[in-house]
Each structure stands twice: as C-alpha cells, then as structure tokens.
Amino acid sequence: MDNKLPEEWVCSTISSIANVKGGKRLPKGTSFSNSPTNHPYLRVTDFQDGNIITLGLKYIDEDTFNDISTYTINKGDLYISIAGTIGLVGSIPDYLDGASLTENAAKICDIEINKNYLKFFLNSNYAKNQFIEKTVSSGQPKLALFRIRDCELFVAPLTEQKVIAEKLDSLLAQVESTKARLESIPGILKQFRQSVLAAAVSGELTEDWRGTKELIGWREETIGTVADVSTGTTPKRTENKFWDGGDIPWLTSAATGKSFTYEAEQFVTEQAVKECSLKVFPEGTLLLAMYGEGKTRGQVTEMKISAACNQACAAITIHDKAIDLTFLKFILISNYEETRRAAAGGNQPNLNLKKVRDIPIPLPSIEEQEEIVRRVEELFGFADKVAAQVKTAMESVNHLTQSILAQAFSGELTKDWREQNPDLISGENSAAALLERIKAERAKLKPTQQPRELTKKATKS
Structure with missing residues (x-):
C-alpha cells in the first residue's frame, strides 16, 4: 500500500484512537460447561472471516466467570487474534456482549473513530503485514499487545x-x-x-x-467376459532384496485418485516379481480400488506405464476387441456408487475379484462406443x-x-x-483536528496525580 496519503489524512497509531487489552487464560483445571450458560468463552477457533462461529462455542460457569470477569469483551468492541492464526479481526455482536475472551486474543475497545473503518483497516494487508513482522516467537508465535497499539493507522x-x-x-x-x-x-x-x-x-x-x-x-455383458481381472500382492517390507534398487513400478490404490497414472512412487525388484508371483500389467490396464478408506474404494485409473500392483487393486486388462478401453473406463466411473455398494460388509467394506468380474456393462457396437467416447471427451x-x-x-x-x-x-x-x-x-x-480532540478528551479523563513529594508527605502524616 502506498504510504502517500491525501493532505487531509494523518498517519497515526492504534493507541491514539483506541485501547488494546488482552484476554485471560482460564484457571488450571477449568472444564467447559456441557450446556450453554450466560457466559460464553471466545477462543481463536471461534473467529472466522470477521464473524463469530457459534457452532462449537464453549461456555463457563458462574464461578469461573467471576474469576476472570474483568477480561470480558463487549458489543461494539473489535477482537484480534494474537496467537494461532494471528491477525483475525472482527466485531463482537450484541448477543455476545460481556463474553469472556481467551488469552490468545485481545480486544480493541473505547474506539473513538468509525469502528467499521478501523475493522476494515485492520483487515488490510498493510495492517496484517505489520502484525506478521512484529510477531515474536518463543515456542508458539505471539503478537504482543504493545505491537498492536504501535500499529500504524491511516486516519x-x-x-x-x-x-x-x-x-x-x-x-x-x-x-x-x-x-x-x-x-x-x-x-x-x-x-x-x-x-x-x-x-x-x-x-x-x-x-x-x-x-x-x-x-x-x-447387449449386456460383465467385466469378466471381456477382460482379465487379477490382482497383486505386497512383498515383505523386511526383505531388502524385494525393494532395494528396484526399478519395476509398483502401485497401490492411492494411484486410483487420478484419471491416469504416469509414474509410480514405489518400485520392486525382479526378484520380488519372481518370488512373490507378481504380475507386471501392461500399459492400458485399468486399476480399480477394491478397498480403501474414504472415497478410494471404487475409484479407477488408466495405467500409462507397465506396473505391478498390491492386493488392494483389481487390474482389468481387456482381451475382447468388442470393447473400447476408454468406454469401459467411463462405465466404471459412472458406476462408482454402485460399485461401492457391491462391497462386502464389515468395518471396512471391500470388493473382491469375483465382484469386480460380475460388474455388469452395457455393450453397444464398437462404432457406437467410439462415438460415445468422442462425445464424452468433447463435453x-x-x-x-x-x-x-x-x-x-x-x-x-x-x-x-x-x-x-x-x-x-x-x-x-x-x-x-x-x-x-x-x-x-x-x-x-480534518483528521489532525479529530486526533487533537481525542487527545484532549483523554487528558480530561486521566486522574490527576499529585507530585511525588506531596504524596510522600501525605503518607508520613
């Protein structure tokens, strides 16, 4: 941001127009209430995009609140995170008036300029970069309160x-x-x-x-009638002769996360292929994940390399010229949900080779398959x-x-x-006149202090 400001503006600091006060760590051993109370406790995880996320909001009981009651934040105040994700800024809504505030955040209160103007400024890169540059780290990075007070502000x-x-x-x-x-x-x-x-x-x-x-x-066919379906295995990890210096690509179900597989992350040796009865499948083989966590099971990838695979994959190699490879791949992608439902039960439902071979496939003429592939790829x-x-x-x-x-x-x-x-x-x-008025008003509110000598005499008497 260009620091050249309009003539009527002033470059000042946050401390010239507002107060900055920190939150409070909960007493050791404090547990949150299982149900909402009158005292919400705001954490950095509750701050998002300038708002308070009420889902997951925590609450404290009356006794705990009384212990930290001087560390509350009120409607109209701004919050700013000073640890964790530093520099999250937003307004406190009316319904959270008087909420307690975590020690990983601070409140900007007693704001004597337009509050929305200040909020927007604190969300600008000019302010955020100042916070990042002034963050100190002794374990967990933290932004000191005086750094916020010293933040340059364009008024x-x-x-x-x-x-x-x-x-x-x-x-x-x-x-x-x-x-x-x-x-x-x-x-x-x-x-x-x-x-x-x-x-x-x-x-x-x-x-x-x-x-x-x-x-x-x-006509209706199954995968088993038009393709060979087999799987691989995992050579013993403790046998170095199966892995060290290997140059034969070896794939797992993780490869099915991409539409095409051009390279492998792991390799096995010729000895592993021979002793573990591994089959090296040719380029153009479709790999279908037979089991795996989350969305993996049922995914399919087309191998653009020759590779072996583990037991979590079904390798589908077409042997019938009556079916187009890409057309079969589109069928498997289209049938993703049905394929997943065909898996056996248990804690982690799995497919097996028989279930894969029995997957039904509609089979038009090879000419129509090619037209279907052309249109799908175009769309x-x-x-x-x-x-x-x-x-x-x-x-x-x-x-x-x-x-x-x-x-x-x-x-x-x-x-x-x-x-x-x-x-x-x-x-x-003008902005200069505004800051002078704020300064004068603050001076009026400060308690009058007696000279030190008079204070000493009053103490002795």
Missing part, C-alpha cells in the same frame, strides 16, 4: 471514514457474492460430468446417432475449460478484496468525494 477525516466504511460494505459484499457463485460452479460441473456419463452408458447420448431410442445393437473438454476459467476468476476475486482495501486506505476510493466535499475534510473536520 481519514471522520465523515470520510463513514463514507469509506459504507463503500467497503457495499463493494466487499459484492465480492463475497461473486465468490460464492464461483465456488458453486465446481459442484455444478461435477453434476454435469455425472449426467454426461449417465447419458453415455444408457445410450441417450447417442440416440440421434442411432436414429432411435431403442438400444439397437446393445468433458468443455467442462475442463470452464473449470480453468473459474479457477482464474477465483484467483482474481481472492486478490480483489485486498485491492479494494488498498484503494480505500490510500484515499483513491473517495478521491471524487473529497473533491466534492472540501468543507467536510478540512479545518475542524
């Missing part, structure tokens, strides 16, 4: 602060709305691809090509282009927030407004 005239805050509210809301729409597109594209595959394997996609809804030339290519455009747009949007904040706190966002309203930013309305 605009009070009326202009309000205008800036309102403009930022509107502009950043539009950015968030755009971001939300962009974030929804990958899900839409996933549904699109699933619909394309469903249409492909049902014959709907090539209905116009056939000239009829009837599936003329289609998937379109989806890939959209996905790339969305990714680029998302990167731009993610930079847009900080770009807008930079314009706001350089005065660029309100340049025209200042030209149209010179009386609202000059003289008694």
